[in-house]
Amino acid sequence: MSEQFDSIYWRGQGPLFLAARDAAGQPLGFSFVGDVESVEGSPSVSRQDIKENVTGQRNTAASFITEQSTDITINFKSAKPAHLAQALQADLTVKSAGNVSAESHTAYHDKLIKLANVKVSNVAISGSAEGTDFITHADEGMVEILSTGNIGDGAAITIGYDFAAQKHLSANPSNTEFMMTFPGINTANNDKRGRCTVYRITIDPAFLSLIQGDQEMSLSVKAKMLMDDLRPVGDQLYGWEFED
Numbered sequence: 001m002s003e004q005f006d007s008i009y010w011r012g013q014g015p016l017f018l019a020a021r022d023a024a025g026q027p028l029g030f031s032f033v034g035d036v037e038s039v040e041g042s043p044s045v046s047r048q049d050i051k052e053n054v055t056g057q058r059n060t061a062a063s064f065i066t067e068q069s070t071d072i073t074i075n076f077k078s079a080k081p082a083h084l085a086q087a088l089q090a091d092l093t094v095k096s097a098g099n100v101s102a103e104s105h106t107a108y109h110d111k112l113i114k115l116a117n118v119k120v121s122n123v124a125i126s127g128s129a130e131g132t133d134f135i136t137h138a139d140e141g142m143v144e145i146l147s148t149g150n151i152g153d154g155a156a157i158t159i160g161y162d163f164a165a166q167k168h169l170s171a172n173p174s175n176t177e178f179m180m181t182f183p184g185i186n187t188a189n190n191d192k193r194g195r196c197t198v199y200r201i202t203i204d205p206a207f208l209s210l211i212q213g214d215q216e217m218s219l220s221v222k223a224k225m226l227m228d229d230l231r232p233v234g235d236q237l238y239g240w241e242f243e244d
Contacts (some may be wrong), residue, residue, distance in 0.1 A: 034078025
């Protein structure tokens with residue numbers, strides 16, 4: 001078949017990686033972001049049209065691009081804390097199993113206190129008894145203060161407890177710039193490789209779209225592709241490499 005009538009189709013599968021950039025625009029090591037359902041780019045172009053004034057029909061005589069931008073949508077599927085930390089631009093704290101001797105709280109009758117950790121055990125409140133003055137909700141990391149007990153409404157109390165190993169995320173979105181690369185498998189062309197790299201993106205703040213529900217979590221994150229003026233002219237947005 002003549003080369004001019006030959007076509008190759010693309011259906012990409014594979015891992016997605018993000019890396020923060022240094023001052024020279026180089027990646028500071030790529031990290032796998034977990035299972036990603038899709039990555040989509042949406043280009044937007046603004047034009048200025050010039051109308052001719054000769055024929056009386058005001059035809060478009062010229063058209064100039066005045067502005068162009070590309071929004072990227074990444075649909076994350078993995079709820080692994082390290083992956084969520086990247087998607088949410090959060091700080092990740094890894095905590096080994098341990099104990100808290102005196103965590104300060106204010107008690108309110110028939111309401112619950114949220115402890116600083118989940119999956120707790122051996123909860124103790126000085127001068128109070130479990131089941132009489134308070135109820136422990138161990139898995140949730142919460143303590144219910146009973147109005148029928150001896151703890152005063154609005155009283156300042158300290159709580160001691162043990163907790164299991166866990167990871168804490170603290171969302172702290174910043175204006176960090178990333179490089180994104182997708183070394184994909186083209187399942188529509190004998191699983192040949194194709195790799196797309198977007199040199200410079202900034203990620204919008206995000207939030208889990210489904211905290212509770214009967215389906216798996218999905219997290220849609222928006223990003224903006226930026227021109228990388230640290231790269232050679234003509235190669236400042238993104239690039240592809242394809243296996244022959």
